[in-house]
Amino acid sequence: MRIPLLNASIIVIYSVFLLRLTWRFQTLHSIAAAMITNILLYGLADTIAQTIVTVKSVRLPLDEEADLGTVYTDDPNDDEHVEMFMSFYQNETNERRGEEDPSQVTTPGYSPAFNFWRLTMFMVYGFLLSFIQQPWYYIVNNIYDEKNVIISSIMRVLTDQLCFSPLSLCAFFVYTTVVIEGGNKSDVEKKLKAKYVTTLGINYMVWPLAQFINFALVPPQLMLPFSSAIGVFWTAFLCYRNAE
Structure with missing residues (x-):
C-alpha cells in the first residue's frame, strides 16, 4: 500500500x-x-506514526462485502434472499460502527488528513x-x-532506567492526553491505567541494552545523537500506541 x-x-x-545535524553535532x-x-x-517520529495509521486505515470500499464472497444465482427467490441477507449484514455493520468512538471509525477507502497540530x-x-x-546525561x-x-x-543504565524512564513515560502520556487530545484528569488516569505498565515493560525490552551500549562505547558528546537515533523508532512506537 x-x-x-x-x-x-x-x-x-x-x-x-x-543526518546533517549528526555531522555538525560536535560544533554546536x-x-x-x-x-x-x-x-x-519527535517531528520525524510522529510523522512515521501518522503514516502507519494512514496506511492501516486505507481499505477497499468493498472489503467487508468481499469477505462474505459473491453469490450468483439464476433463481429470483434466491436473489431476494441474498439481498435480504446483505441488507441485514449492512445494518448490523452500521450499528456496530455507531457504537464505536467516532474518532476511531475509519471510512473504507478514506485516508485521514495529516495532522499538523499534532506534529507541532x-x-x-x-x-x-x-x-x-x-x-x-551530564549527571549520570x-x-x-x-x-x-x-x-x-x-x-x-540502572539509574537511567529506574529513575528517568518511568517518569518520562508518564510525562509523555500526560502531555499527549492533556495538550494534544484536550483530555482531563480522568482521561489521563484511564490512559495511564490502560497503557502505562505494558508500555514501560516494552521499554525495558529495548532501552537497557541500547543505553548500555551508549554509556559503555559512545563518546559523551555523541550519546544524545545515539539515543536519538534509536529514539526515532521508540518515539514513533509511543506516538502510534498513544493514538491506538
Whole structure:
C-alpha cells in the first residue's frame, strides 16, 4: 500500500536534517544541539506514526462485502434472499460502527488528513524535553567513576532506567492526553491505567541494552545523537500506541 506523498516528503526532509545535524553535532552548543535534535526527532517520529495509521486505515470500499464472497444465482427467490441477507449484514455493520468512538471509525477507502497540530505539539514536547535530557546525561555521566567501564555503565543504565524512564513515560502520556487530545484528569488516569505498565515493560525490552551500549562505547558528546537515533523508532512506537 502506498505511503501518501506528503508523509513521505516530510519523512525525507526530517531525515536529511537529522543526518546533517549528526555531522555538525560536535560544533554546536550542547543545549542547542539537544533542542534541535529533539525537535527533529519527535517531528520525524510522529510523522512515521501518522503514516502507519494512514496506511492501516486505507481499505477497499468493498472489503467487508468481499469477505462474505459473491453469490450468483439464476433463481429470483434466491436473489431476494441474498439481498435480504446483505441488507441485514449492512445494518448490523452500521450499528456496530455507531457504537464505536467516532474518532476511531475509519471510512473504507478514506485516508485521514495529516495532522499538523499534532506534529507541532510533539515537536514542542521534544523541545521541552531537551532541557531535562541534557542535564540528566551530564549527571549520570559524572556520578560514577570510570575505574571499571562495565560496572559504571551498568550503574548508569540502572539509574537511567529506574529513575528517568518511568517518569518520562508518564510525562509523555500526560502531555499527549492533556495538550494534544484536550483530555482531563480522568482521561489521563484511564490512559495511564490502560497503557502505562505494558508500555514501560516494552521499554525495558529495548532501552537497557541500547543505553548500555551508549554509556559503555559512545563518546559523551555523541550519546544524545545515539539515543536519538534509536529514539526515532521508540518515539514513533509511543506516538502510534498513544493514538491506538
